[in-house]
Amino acid sequence: MDLALSHDDRAMLDGSHGAAAKLAMRILVEMAHVWEAERLIDITSAHIDSCLYHGRAGLDFANKLVEGSARVVVPTTLNVSSLDLLHPELVRLDAETAADARRLMDAYVSMGCRATWTCAPYQLPDRPVFGKHIAWAESNAIVFANSVLGARTNRYGDFIDICAALTGRAPEAGLHLSENRHARVVFRLEAIPDRLLRDEITPTCVGHLIGERTGTAVPAIVGLPADTDEDRLKALGAAAASSGAVAMFHAVGITPEAPTLEAALGGRRADREVVITARDLRAARDELSTAGPGSIAAVSVGTPHLSISELDTLAALIDDAPPMVPFFVNTGRDVAAAAERHGSLERLRDAGVSIVTDTCTYITPILHDVAGPVMTNSAKWAWYAPANLGFDVVFGSMEECVRSAALARVWRDPELWGGADG
Amino acid sequence: MDEARTLVAGHASGSALVLDEPLSFWGGLDPATGVVIDTHHSQRGEVLTGRVLVMPSGRGSSSSSYVLAEAIRAGTAPAAIILRETDGIVALGAIVARELYGVAVPIMTLGEAAYVALRSGMALQVAASDDSASVASFADDALGG
Numbered sequence: 025m026d027l028a029l030s031h032d033d034r035a036m037l038d039g040s041h042g043a044a045a046k047l048a049m050r051i052l053v054e055m056a057h058v059w060e061a062e063r064l065i066d067i068t069s070a071h072i073d074s075c076l077y078h079g080r081a082g083l084d085f086a087n088k089l090v091e092g093s094a095r096v097v098v099p100t101t102l103n104v105s106s107l108d109l110l111h112p113e114l115v116r117l118d119a120e121t122a123a124d125a126r127r128l129m130d131a132y133v134s135m136g137c138r139a140t141w142t143c144a145p146y147q148l149p150d151r152p153v154f155g156k157h158i159a160w161a162e163s164n165a166i167v168f169a170n171s172v173l174g175a176r177t178n179r180y181g182d183f184i185d186i187c188a189a190l191t192g193r194a195p196e197a198g199l200h201l202s203e204n205r206h207a208r209v210v211f212r213l214e215a216i217p218d219r220l221l222r223d224e225i226t227p228t229c230v231g232h233l234i235g236e237r238t239g240t241a242v243p244a245i246v247g248l249p250a251d252t253d254e255d256r257l258k259a260l261g262a263a264a265a266s267s268g269a270v271a272m273f274h275a276v277g278i279t280p281e282a283p284t285l286e287a288a289l290g291g292r293r294a295d296r297e298v299v300i301t302a303r304d305l306r307a308a309r310d311e312l313s314t315a316g317p318g319s320i321a322a323v324s325v326g327t328p329h330l331s332i333s334e335l336d337t338l339a340a341l342i343d344d345a346p347p348m349v350p351f352f353v354n355t356g357r358d359v360a361a362a363a364e365r366h367g368s369l370e371r372l373r374d375a376g377v378s379i380v381t382d383t384c385t386y387i388t389p390i391l392h393d394v395a396g397p398v399m400t401n402s403a404k405w406a407w408y409a410p411a412n413l414g415f416d417v418v419f420g421s422m423e424e425c426v427r428s429a430a431l432a433r434v435w436r437d438p439e440l441w442g443g444a445d446g
Numbered sequence: 447m448d449e450a451r452t453l454v455a456g457h458a459s460g461s462a463l464v465l466d467e468p469l470s471f472w473g474g475l476d477p478a479t480g481v482v483i484d485t486h487h488s489q490r491g492e493v494l495t496g497r498v499l500v501m502p503s504g505r506g507s508s509s510s511s512y513v514l515a516e517a518i519r520a521g522t523a524p525a526a527i528i529l530r531e532t533d534g535i536v537a538l539g540a541i542v543a544r545e546l547y548g549v550a551v552p553i554m555t556l557g558e559a560a561y562v563a564l565r566s567g568m569a570l571q572v573a574a575s576d577d578s579a580s581v582a583s584f585a586d587d588a589l590g591g
Contacts, residue, residue, distance in 0.1 A: 078516055163507050183515070239503075
């Protein structure tokens with residue numbers, strides 16, 4: 025397939041816009057071939073995941089861009105890093121890694137990216153609106169932008185995110201194109217008791233299940249309550265992008281491109297239909313747990329970062345049941361500042377909760393003194409933490425996490441799970 | 447995807463390692479050692495270094511391109527990667543590593559029939575150029591033990 029480049033694309037490729045733009049355009053052109061795109065399109069924002077340190081290669085790449093006078097040309101936000109600049113005492117990386125991680129962060133800020141340090145850029149003001157083309161990395165942000173905002177981003181990975189930001193261009197492929205945004209697999213929630221259906225744990229478990237069962241196809245979900253809010257859709261998408269490679273889902277009657285199932289399917293028939301029952305949700309919960317009932321050593325919530333309303337909800341729960349084990353809350357620095365004004369952050373701190381910003385407890389050493397299973401309401405944390413950190417995990421709802429923390433042992437809500445549980 | 451297609455050009459050979467399910471390099475591969483560390487993966491503990499990695503696609507995290515580039519830099523990466531589906535995040539890691547370090551790890555997709563015929567331990571030769579991609583098996587001793 026031939027790739028048609030614009031006048032400006034060619035100028036960048038020739039080096040007229042500097043060495044960094046040239047390298048960025050060369051990588052974009054190569055990726056356009058990988059994705060079989062016919063042209064590049066303008067993007068209106070970028071979200072960069074390359075700022076999270078995983079070794080020398082990322083720093084070598086960022087340094088090469090900085091040396092080539094890199095400067096972003098669209099509003100660009102930054103994902104979590106390996107450090108908490110606001111609470112540096114929480115992170116105990118070795119000095120050399122911490123210094124390299126900091127250099128990586130500084131490099132991206134020097135290119136003109138905003139120091140947002142959050143995996144939930146959709147919680148910031150000026151988020152992308154329906155129909156806009158963007159280039160976002162970070163799997164949960166990608167799925168949220170496509171599914172909940174109706175903005176259009178492909179599944180971008182580290183390195184191409186900044187290439188798009190430096191050029192304002194992206195290959196026209198994948199989820200930028202309308203025909204690829206239609207659902208191919210339908211998941212129907214059936215015979216789920218109302219209390220469970222209305223709990224926040226259900227969308228998270230549904231996300232885990234569709235990630236496992238849908239592959240890379242776009243799924244449509246039928247049967248979620250019509251008032252399912254953004255925080256729950258966030259949790260659903262993050263779970264689906266961890267257990268699978270889901271970059272977009274439709275929640276029929278809820279998300280903007282799925283007013284009806286027919287609209288979600290683009291008028292075609294589904295390739296496959298899958299029924300999800302209460303038994304499947306329970307199985308998902310247990311699959312996301314590597315430890316059974318018993319004592320827990322800590323709780324971590326906020327992967328992806330908690331929103332202001334989630335912080336308010338958590339503060340109210342914690343007021344009634346202060347934690348007896350270390351309790352970590354991950355959120356973005358902008359959301360934390362707003363929650364400070366709300367008063368919820370102070371209430372959490374007074375109860376002994378540790379507030380983590382700029383990074384996340386599953387990617388950098390924060391839970392260092394914890395010996396025993398960690399409980400979380402995040403499927404993404406539950407999915408990655410056992411390998412990343414070596415912890416056993418217990419997965420539960422936010423309320424189960426709070427009440428378990430107060431007891432220092434797993435508490436399961438009998439009304440949620442039908443009573444037969446430990 | 448019915449035909450073999452080059453995602454990242456290059457030539458390499460090695461012993462095949464066929465993964466039964468997709469692997470996210472981030473959280474799934476330790477770039478310092480080349481070992482699969484994904485606790486959910488049935489082939490946890492396998493070493494990818496120098497192998498011709500055969501898997502349906504990548505999974506999940508967008509950091510996987512970084513982790514693959516880091517593994518290539520550290521010399522722990524697979525010699526080549528054969529996918530059933532195009533995966534941009536996997537390709538990207540190899541493209542950037544080639545820009546930075548001049549090391550080519552070829553990445554190609556393969557049609558279903560040829561893909562399912564691949565078995566772990568087969569000695570494979572991957573030839574991926576801009577206009578064609580092929581994979582050939584040859585006798586184990588040709589690898590030179």
